[in-house]
Amino acid sequence: MKKKCIFYTLNIFISLVIGLIIYLFCYRTTYINSVFTEVFGFSLPYIYFDNAFHRFITCWACDMLWAYSLTFALYLCFQVFKHPLIITSVTSSVFAIIIELLQINNIINGTFDILDIITELLAIALA
Secondary structure (H helix, E strand, C coil): CHHHHHHHHHHHHHHHHHHHHHHHHHCCCCHHHHHHHHHHCCCCCCCCCCCHHHHHHHHHHHHHHHHHHHHHHHHHHHHHCCCHHHHHHHHHHHHHHHHHHHHHCCCCCCCCCHHHHHHHHHHHHHC
């Protein structure tokens, strides 16, 4: 059981760290960049490539990473239930869709994109 817990924890945190790195180096106007600049007093280098890979990284990869991380975290929490995989998959999927719907209605900051939902659901399935 301890090895499983370590495996889940690594999948949770590594995906979040990768997402953080993307936000720090591939965006200029995010909240995390503003906080980093305010706290440490300097701006990080901006990485930009004019190709499809960069577009994928900046548009959908972070959404995929948080959905993947969320799925592992929920699975770790729901292991006490009879069907943890089903509960985790449904909860993660519903949460991802709700987050996007809140963006389309300007309740939370962000840009609604149907491809976000598709990539998030794909990441949940992969997890």
